[in-house]
Every structure is written in C-alpha cells, then in structure tokens.
Amino acid sequence: MSGDVGTAGDTADAVVELRGVRRRFGEVRALDEVSLSVGRGEVVGLLGHNGAGKTTTVRLLTGILAADGGEVRVHGLDPLVDGAQVRRTTGVVSAVPAVDDRLTARQNLRFVGEVFGVDRTRATQRAGELLDRFGLSERADERVGGFSSGMRQRLALARALLADPPLLVLDEPTAALDPVASRDVRDLLGRLAREESRSVLLCSHNLVEVQRLCDRVVVLEHGRVIADGTPATLAGELGIGRVRFEIDPDDRPRAERQLTTTGVSFQPDGAGLVVTRRPGLDVPAVIADLVGAQVRIHAVVPEGASLEDVYFALHEEGPR
Amino acid sequence: MTPTTRTGRNWRGIAAVVSRDLRVVRSSKPVILPMLIVPAVLLVVLPLATVVGARLGAHAVDLSDVERLLALLPAEMAARVVADPSAVLIEVTLVYLLSPMLLIVPLMTASVIAADAIAGERERKTLEGLLLTPLTDRELFTAKLLGAWLPAVTVGVGGGIVYALVADLAAVGVVEGRLFPNVVWAVLVLWVGPAVAAISLGVTVLVSARVKTVQEAFQIAGVVVLPVVALVVMQAGGLLILSPPLLLTTGAACWLIAAVVLRAGTRAVRRTRLGERL
Numbered sequence: 001m002s003g004d005v006g007t008a009g010d011t012a013d014a015v016v017e018l019r020g021v022r023r024r025f026g027e028v029r030a031l032d033e034v035s036l037s038v039g040r041g042e043v044v045g046l047l048g049h050n051g052a053g054k055t056t057t058v059r060l061l062t063g064i065l066a067a068d069g070g071e072v073r074v075h076g077l078d079p080l081v082d083g084a085q086v087r088r089t090t091g092v093v094s095a096v097p098a099v100d101d102r103l104t105a106r107q108n109l110r111f112v113g114e115v116f117g118v119d120r121t122r123a124t125q126r127a128g129e130l131l132d133r134f135g136l137s138e139r140a141d142e143r144v145g146g147f148s149s150g151m152r153q154r155l156a157l158a159r160a161l162l163a164d165p166p167l168l169v170l171d172e173p174t175a176a177l178d179p180v181a182s183r184d185v186r187d188l189l190g191r192l193a194r195e196e197s198r199s200v201l202l203c204s205h206n207l208v209e210v211q212r213l214c215d216r217v218v219v220l221e222h223g224r225v226i227a228d229g230t231p232a233t234l235a236g237e238l239g240i241g242r243v244r245f246e247i248d249p250d251d252r253p254r255a256e257r258q259l260t261t262t263g264v265s266f267q268p269d270g271a272g273l274v275v276t277r278r279p280g281l282d283v284p285a286v287i288a289d290l291v292g293a294q295v296r297i298h299a300v301v302p303e304g305a306s307l308e309d310v311y312f313a314l315h316e317e318g319p320r
Numbered sequence: 321m322t323p324t325t326r327t328g329r330n331w332r333g334i335a336a337v338v339s340r341d342l343r344v345v346r347s348s349k350p351v352i353l354p355m356l357i358v359p360a361v362l363l364v365v366l367p368l369a370t371v372v373g374a375r376l377g378a379h380a381v382d383l384s385d386v387e388r389l390l391a392l393l394p395a396e397m398a399a400r401v402v403a404d405p406s407a408v409l410i411e412v413t414l415v416y417l418l419s420p421m422l423l424i425v426p427l428m429t430a431s432v433i434a435a436d437a438i439a440g441e442r443e444r445k446t447l448e449g450l451l452l453t454p455l456t457d458r459e460l461f462t463a464k465l466l467g468a469w470l471p472a473v474t475v476g477v478g479g480g481i482v483y484a485l486v487a488d489l490a491a492v493g494v495v496e497g498r499l500f501p502n503v504v505w506a507v508l509v510l511w512v513g514p515a516v517a518a519i520s521l522g523v524t525v526l527v528s529a530r531v532k533t534v535q536e537a538f539q540i541a542g543v544v545v546l547p548v549v550a551l552v553v554m555q556a557g558g559l560l561i562l563s564p565p566l567l568l569t570t571g572a573a574c575w576l577i578a579a580v581v582l583r584a585g586t587r588a589v590r591r592t593r594l595g596e597r598l
Contacts, residue, residue: 064598096448
C-alpha cells in the first residue's frame with residue numbers, strides 16, 4: 001500500500017505534507033518514516049489504533065512537537081520556523097477539547113478572536129453564528145465548567161472554526177457527540193470541504209464517519225503508514241469485497257449452518273447474508289456448497305468493501 | 321486579520337492571554353485565597369499583634385535580645401533607646417524587623433499565579449489549546465510573565481500601603497509622628513519587591529514547565545522565600561539592618577538574578593518542550 005503514499009502530496013497544491021517523518025519518545029518509535037499529504041479542498045482520514053501516531057502527527061503539524069527527522073510542511077511552511085503563521089491558518093480540535101472551564105462559551109470564543117487577530121466586529125458576529133450553529137446560544141454566557149462533554153466538544157469545534165482557517169485538523173471531533181450532533185458536524189465538515197474548498201485532516205476511530213466524509217484515508221500502525229488511498233482502491237489492492245446472498249427466508253438457518261461449517265465469515269443483513277470476500281475465497285464454490293445444502297438462492301450480488309473491511313483486513317495482514 | 325503590531329509582536333494576543341489569566345485568577349479560590357490571607361496575616365495581624373504586645377508589656381521592656389541590632393540603628397533612634405525603650409522597640413519592629421514581610425507578599429503572589437499559569441493550564445488540560453494559538457514562544461512567555469507579575473506588583477504595592485497605614489495607626493500614642501512612608505519602605509515596596517516578584521516568577525515558571533501539578537510547582541518554587549526569611553533572621557541577630565543603600569544594592573542584585581532566571585525561563589517555555597509533557 002505504501003506505493004500509494006503521497007497521491008495528493010505529489011502535487012504542488014498540497015496543504016499538508018509530511019515526508020519521511022520520524023519521531024521517538026524515549027524508546028518508543030511514535031512515527032517512523034511517515035509520509036502523507038492533504039491536498040487543497042481534500043478531506044483525508046487518518047486512521048489507526050490507539051498509539052498508532054495520530055496525535056503525534058497532529059502535534060507535529062502545528063509545531064507543538066519537533067520531528068526527529070524528515071520534513072513537515074503546512075501551506076508550504078515549516079511549523080517549527082513559521083509556527084505562528086501555520087497555527088493562524090489551521091483550526092485544530094485536539095483529542096481533549098481545548099476549552100477553558102473557567103470562562104463562558106462566549107469568552108472562550110472572544111479569546112480565540114483576540115489571539116488570532118480577528119477583527120473584533122467580525123469575531124463577535126462569527127462567535128454568534130457559531131454558537132447558534134452548534135446549539136450553544138442559550139448557554140453562551142455560562143461557564144464551560146458546567147457543560148456536558150458533548151457541549152464542550154461543540155465549543156471546541158466552534159473555536160477551531162472562529163478564525164475561518166483554510167485547514168482543519170480534527171482529532172476525534174465527534175467522539176463525545178450524540179448521533180444528531182455527530183450528523184450535523186459531519187454535514188458541516190462536508191460543506192466546508194466541498195463548498196468552501198477547505199482541507200481537512202480527520203483523525204477518527206469512527207470508520208463509518210470517515211468513509212462518509214473522506215476522499216482518501218491514511219492508515220497508521222505502530223507509527224508507520226500501512227495504507228494510503230481511497231477505500232475502493234485499497235479494497236481492490238487487498239482483493240476484498242462483499243457478496244450479498246439473497247436467499248429464501250425459510251432456508252436461512254440452513255445457509256448459516258453451511259457457511260459456519262465451511263469457515264466462511266458472514267453477517268446477517270436484512271433478508272440476506274453478506275459474506276466478506278477475502279483473497280482465496282472461491283465464491284462459485286460457496287454458491288455450490290449452499291445449493292448442495294438445498295439453500296434456495298434468489299440472487300448473488302457483488303458489493304464494494306466497506307472501510308471497516310479494509311481496515312480490519314489491513315490490520316490482520318500487518319504492515320506492508 | 322491584524323495579527324501583529326509595527327513592533328512585530330502580537331500585543332493584542334498577549335493582552336488577551338494576560339486578561340484571560342487575570343480573569344481566571346479572580347475566579348479561582350485556590351489562587352485568590354492565599355493572595356488575601358497571607359497579606360492580611362503578614363501585613364495587618366502581625367504588626368497589630370506586635371504593637372499590642374509591646375504596649376501591654378511596656379513596663380518590662382528588655383532590649384538585651386536585640387542589643388546587636390540596636391547598635392546598627394541610626395544615631396537619632398539609638399539616642400532615644402534609654403528614654404523610651406518601648407517606643408523604640410515598636411519602631412524597630414515595624415520599620416526594620418517586619419518590613420521584609422513586604423517582600424513576601426509580591427513573591428508569594430507571583431509564585432501562586434505563575435504556578436497556576438503553566439502547571440495549572442496543564443492540569444486543566446487547556447495548555448494544548450494555548451500552544452495551538454498563533455502566539456510565538458516569546459509572546460506566550462511574555463503573556464504568562466505579565467499575567468503574574470502585574471498582579472504580584474499590584475498586591476505588593478497595595479499591601480505596602482496597607483502595612484504603612486496599619487503600622488502608623490497601631491503606633492499612635494506610642495511613637496511620635498508617623499513612621500511611614502519612609503525611604504526604607506519606599507525602596508522595599510517599589511524597587512526590591514517587584515524584583516523579588518520577578519525572581520519568584522522565573523523560578524516558578526522553570527519549575528512549572530517540568531512538573532505536572534500546581535501543588536508540585538508551588539511547593540518546589542517555595543524555596544525562593546528562604547532569602548527573605550534569612551533577611552529577617554539576620555536583622556534580628558544584628559548582622560545587618562535594612563538601610564537605603566543596602567536595599568538599593570539588594571534590589572539591583574535581585575533584578576540581575578531575575579534577568580538570569582527569566583532568560584532560563586524563556587528556554588523552558590518553548591512550545592516543543594511543553595508539547596512533550598502534555
């Protein structure tokens with residue numbers, strides 16, 4: 001998969017670019033020769049288990065950490081040299097919402113406006129809009145200490161957007177949100193990327209969310225990039241997919257027994273069964289086995305693999 | 321956006337951090353309580369108790385314990401010792417022995433606020449948010465210094481004025497005329513106090529950048545109070561007496577030390593160093 005690294009970054013249009021970046025914490029290799037890029041208006045998902053190196057990547061991009069080697073560029077600038085300029089044009093939602101409990105929601109946003117040098121009238125107007133958009137208007141003048149984790153997360157998003165940054169780096173932005181708020185944030189991020197050409201680097205464990213939002217995904221494992229590409233491309237390269245078997249409802253228990261006996265993994269889905277296709281799985285043989293077990297099959301429909309299938313396949317196979 | 325001024329510094333951003341830190345200080349009981357209680361005890365209760373005690377025991381004043389100190393007193397004051405030992409004892413106590421307390425107040429205030437300013441941000445998980453702002457390392461350090469030094473100096477000067485008023489009031493009827501303001505007091509409050517606050521600030525920032533909690537930072541940085549305690553002990557032991565030349569020199573030395581400590585602090589408050597300890 002590493003051959004795909006830098007598919008967008010090879011263009012001069014890359015907003016974020018890491019080339020061969022290394023970073024250690026004592027004996028732990030947090031990032032090992034990591035290369036990735038985010039193009040203008042592109043939404044890239046950064047995936048990986050806990051400790052894979054996602055947060056370290058975010059901190060390197062914003063100049064909070066220094067790399068031991070390699071090159072980090074944001075808008076063509078080195079975050080360690082031109083950190084102020086990089087941070088001024090990058091909205092970040094960190095893993096722990098960076099909001100001050102002892103200030104009100106409005107004061108938090110006003111503070112960001114001042115520090116980021118946003119015109120005061122514009123900052124006030126923008127703060128009002130964002131408080132409205134994230135459903136915080138009614139509690140705008142209450143201290144954040146009394147907010148739920150979802151409200152704090154929404155305020156952190158508002159904070160990241162206040163200065164209208166062209167680049168957003170979001171570390172689990174919907175982690176603490178309820179389903180409705182999560183959907184709103186996903187819609188918002190989609191609009192920001194597609195209508196306003198903002199670039200987004202989205203770190204998440206929520207594979208469904210990443211699949212919906214991202215143009216491309218980069219998968220980290222133990223500090224190394226093990227895949228970079230669209231879910232469809234990666235699925236193709238891994239040789240995985242899904243096959244939906246539409247079967248007679250009366251035969252379903254028999255079909256499940258037969259698949260279990262032959263060691264084929266499947267998931268019930270509506271009226272049918274979905275078999276995850278892996279390299280080596282002989283679909284005609286599976287069909288023959290089911291027919292031999294007197295299962296009435298109405299249809300066999302090949303489907304694309306989900307990001308979840310890709311992610312698990314990648315991690316089962318280990319680094320490439 | 322108007323990120324920087326003609327000087328190239330983001331003063332608006334610095335002012336925003338200072339203003340936020342002051343707001344946080346005002347609303348934080350663990351920070352504000354020591355800033356009220358310690359000055360009240362040192363600058364109000366202590367001088368009052370001393371004067372009341374001296375007045376009650378006026379008939380049995382024994383100056384033998386402070387003989388060496390009396391030998392260092394200005395000639396005019398020393399001449400009055402035999403005639404009015406009780407008045408001299410009160411004057412010596414208020415003007416010389418207790419005056420170093422005027423340094424403890426700005427020192428402690430700076431330490432409490434500075435400990436909260438970095439270790440507190442880390443404890444409250446707001447440090448990363450601050451590091452993500454466009455402020456440069458130098459601007460961030462300047463903001464954190466001003467946010468602690470300005471209130472420390474304000475409390476120090478305010479405490480000095482309160483001490484002068486309380487001491488003068490307590491000494492009415494015992495000491496002729498007013499004891500304060502005098503040169504020793506003015507130099508202590510306006511010259512040495514702000515310098516001591518700056519040292520305390522620098523030490524606390526250095527410590528805060530390395531520890532995880534406010535409590536740890538405050539406890540370790542607390543050692544800066546020792547030279548002030550030594551000053552009290554040395555005076556009581558008659559080894560020295562606070563005089564304007566001594567205080568002017570001490571103040572200059574303190575500013576020099578503050579400059580060194582704060583320079584070391586700028587290295588400790590590098591974003592990438594703080595980022596490693598988030």
